[in-house]
Amino acid sequence: xxxTALIIEKVRKSRVKKDIKPEMIVxxxxxxxxxxxxxxYINVKKNFGKLQVLxxxxxxxxxxxxxxxxxSSGSGKTTLIRxxxxxxxxxxxTIEIEGESLWTIxxxxxxxxxxxxxxxxxxxxxxxxxxQYNLFPHMTVLENCTIAPIKVKGVDPEEAKExxxxxxxxxxxxxxxxxxxNQLSGGQKQRIAIARAVLxxxxxxxxxxxxxxxxxxxxxxxxxxxxxxxxxEKDMTMIFVTHELDFAREISDRIIFINEGxxxxxxxxxxxxxxxxxxxxxxxLSRFKENRNL
Amino acid sequence: MGVxxxxxxxxxxxxxxxxxxxxxxxTVVAALLATLIxxxxxxxxxxxxxxIRVFVRTYxxxxxxxxxxxxxxxxxxxLPLLGLELPKFTAGVVAIALNYGAYSxxxxxxxxxxxxxxxxxxxxxxxxxxxxRMRYVLFPQAIRIMLPGLGNQIIELIKGTALVSLIGLEDLxxxxxxxxxxxxxxxxxxxxxxxxxxxxxxxIFASGFRLLEKRVNVGRA
Amino acid sequence: xxxWSFTFKVLPKLLSAAKITFIATILGFLLASFLGLVxxxxxxxxxxxxxxxxxxxxxxxxxxxxxIQLFFLYYTLPNFNIRxxxxxxxxxxxxxxxxxxxxxxxxxxxxxVEKEQWEAAKSLNFTSYQTWxxxxxxxxxxxxIPMMGNYLITLFKETPLLAAISVVELLQxxxxxxxxxxxxxxxxxxxxxxxFIFSYPSSLLVQYLEIKFKSPAEKxx
Numbered sequence: 001x002x003x004t005a006l007i008i009e010k011v012r013k014s015r016v017k018k019d020i021k022p023e024m025i026v027x028x029x030x031x032x033x034x035x036x037x038x039x040x041y042i043n044v045k046k047n048f049g050k051l052q053v054l055x056x057x058x059x060x061x062x063x064x065x066x067x068x069x070x071x072s073s074g075s076g077k078t079t080l081i082r083x084x085x086x087x088x089x090x091x092x093x094t095i096e097i098e099g100e101s102l103w104t105i106x107x108x109x110x111x112x113x114x115x116x117x118x119x120x121x122x123x124x125x126x127x128x129x130x131x132q133y134n135l136f137p138h139m140t141v142l143e144n145c146t147i148a149p150i151k152v153k154g155v156d157p158e159e160a161k162e163x164x165x166x167x168x169x170x171x172x173x174x175x176x177x178x179x180x181x182n183q184l185s186g187g188q189k190q191r192i193a194i195a196r197a198v199l200x201x202x203x204x205x206x207x208x209x210x211x212x213x214x215x216x217x218x219x220x221x222x223x224x225x226x227x228x229x230x231x232x233e234k235d236m237t238m239i240f241v242t243h244e245l246d247f248a249r250e251i252s253d254r255i256i257f258i259n260e261g262x263x264x265x266x267x268x269x270x271x272x273x274x275x276x277x278x279x280x281x282x283x284x285l286s287r288f289k290e291n292r293n294l
Numbered sequence: 295m296g297v298x299x300x301x302x303x304x305x306x307x308x309x310x311x312x313x314x315x316x317x318x319x320x321t322v323v324a325a326l327l328a329t330l331i332x333x334x335x336x337x338x339x340x341x342x343x344x345x346i347r348v349f350v351r352t353y354x355x356x357x358x359x360x361x362x363x364x365x366x367x368x369x370x371x372x373l374p375l376l377g378l379e380l381p382k383f384t385a386g387v388v389a390i391a392l393n394y395g396a397y398s399x400x401x402x403x404x405x406x407x408x409x410x411x412x413x414x415x416x417x418x419x420x421x422x423x424x425x426x427r428m429r430y431v432l433f434p435q436a437i438r439i440m441l442p443g444l445g446n447q448i449i450e451l452i453k454g455t456a457l458v459s460l461i462g463l464e465d466l467x468x469x470x471x472x473x474x475x476x477x478x479x480x481x482x483x484x485x486x487x488x489x490x491x492x493x494x495x496x497x498i499f500a501s502g503f504r505l506l507e508k509r510v511n512v513g514r515a
Numbered sequence: 516x517x518x519w520s521f522t523f524k525v526l527p528k529l530l531s532a533a534k535i536t537f538i539a540t541i542l543g544f545l546l547a548s549f550l551g552l553v554x555x556x557x558x559x560x561x562x563x564x565x566x567x568x569x570x571x572x573x574x575x576x577x578x579x580x581x582x583i584q585l586f587f588l589y590y591t592l593p594n595f596n597i598r599x600x601x602x603x604x605x606x607x608x609x610x611x612x613x614x615x616x617x618x619x620x621x622x623x624x625x626x627x628v629e630k631e632q633w634e635a636a637k638s639l640n641f642t643s644y645q646t647w648x649x650x651x652x653x654x655x656x657x658x659x660i661p662m663m664g665n666y667l668i669t670l671f672k673e674t675p676l677l678a679a680i681s682v683v684e685l686l687q688x689x690x691x692x693x694x695x696x697x698x699x700x701x702x703x704x705x706x707x708x709x710x711f712i713f714s715y716p717s718s719l720l721v722q723y724l725e726i727k728f729k730s731p732a733e734k735x736x
Contacts, residue, residue: 085637085638086637087634087637087638116643120640120642123637123640124640126638127638127639128634128638130631130634130635130638132631134631134632134634134635134638135635136632136635136649136650136654137654138653138654147639147649148639148640148641151641151645151649152639152640152641152642152645196639197638197639200639200640355715356711358714358718359710359711359714359715359718360672360707360710360711360714361672361673361674361675361686361710362672363673363675363676363686364672364675364686364703364706364707364710365707367686367690367703368703368704368707371690371693371699371703372699372700372703372704375699375700376700449578452580453578453579453580453581454580455580456580456581456582456583457582457676459582460582460678460679467580467582467583467586470583470586471586474590481590481591481594482591482594485583485586485587485590485591486587488583489575489579489583489584489587492578492579492580492583493575493578493579496578496579497578500578
């Protein structure tokens, strides 16, 4: 009888896997808290059905900061930034942009889910470049870049055209303004997608694995463009989700490592990439070194 | 509109259901014949000999290119002048079967085409006769693709049967028109009920087809 | 058997009636195209009761015979003090019935636009209206134009049903002439030919459009 009771206890304990939040490791000299953060995630959790993708993320991002998020697939990094672009809704927790909650509004002291007009107002501060470019196939390159400024921000069409051409020159796509996306290569399309997003002058630009779908020869061009933009747009916060570690090292002010739904480790690029402290990060980085030596 | 009496509605309903028998039997007979025609045509459209294909293709295009009503009138009014007089029910069956058979032949044809040619080659390699190939390999795979399309055609066929009322066959539609002349005020109820009965008939057939689809898809993702 | 002199005698009258057929076709199709889009958008709304009831009504109209719907409109509208000429009722009936088919066609087109396009529009902060008019519909409609063309042809072939509500279109005119002279062969054959002359080349045109309007996604290889 006793043995049975013990066995039942053991089985019960082993089934209830308590998800303990691992301790976050912050490298020396990393700024993780800001007086006036641009973006703030407060205990953000997200599950898709039974799958818990984000298990409680706390993060602050500063104005003009260039932040890179790394981690293995399924770690939740893409979900994290998609929530900022209002493409996914957090299951619990708060996301704030410039101190204002993104997904809730105050009404007579009560918290209500945000309606579309609030989301639209907040969304104007964020822009995104996607892995699959997502250009509009039925519009020319120029039209792709001018349509949103004209229709959403009310910019004068001539003005929008001027700005678009200037931007396209910066990404070295000025000669293709009258082409259609299906006539261009992946790298060219991605540069145009970057131009399209930047032209909306967002305060935060999200870049979701923007080189992962490209053939290796084109990756370099896109990364160069991103580098230039990062240098020139000092006030624009950029959050990268990427596997390009050399690029991350060059461009980032801070790198964050996400593992199984938590931020495990964060620090300045040199510090975190050369001297990873957690086992998981060490394993993750060594896999990259292996692939490089191949 | 006045007070709508329940027993009056029931009375109308009963007479309509009686008339639906004609509609249903017309549907079943025409559908069976149409399916037969569709399979024969569909298979012949894939025949080696160009002459056969052209001949069948001509039939298909003529019957798809002219409306069912025109075909019905032609068969009922014109054929007698050429020596062939058909009673209304038969004329209806023939016109409907030829018309929907033509549309369905396309479905049959593309169903067979969708089976990868490697399947036929494998069957040949196993030394199946053409008939065995059709029976054990081609047909079971092709029918999966064909069923949804054929199901849709049956629904269309049910709607098509309503046209026979225009050559005086006493189907559900015809009885509705007749009943109306007895009491104009009932028009609304009569036609709503007729619509509901047609809807019920098409739902029954549609469910039947869904069941067939499930059976045929056993063992597949 | 066949009298050419009779044929040429009646041809002008038939062609004049054909005008009615064409008016009914074009206007009916325009109404169907417009309503179809309305249904599709209503079916997609997040307001539950609107989308569910729209789906139910649209299904009901789609699966019941056009003939009954025409009778229904023609005979019951006067009860509500709406007196419209027969041709108008016919156009409304055709438009309403075919809008249900087109709604499905539009839905297929809209669903074929990749989900990422919606996200791209959102990332640029388009309003719902802008997303639909600038991004989604321009990509959804061109690939389904051939399908719409097919329904236009089908609608054209169903215009003879309007005769049942006393619209004297092409087939009805043929029937009248035929019974006047007791000569049906030429008139019905002519009607069949006229229908065929317009629908067969149109269906070839539709096949051509199918190739021309391949969706951008398919072009991008």
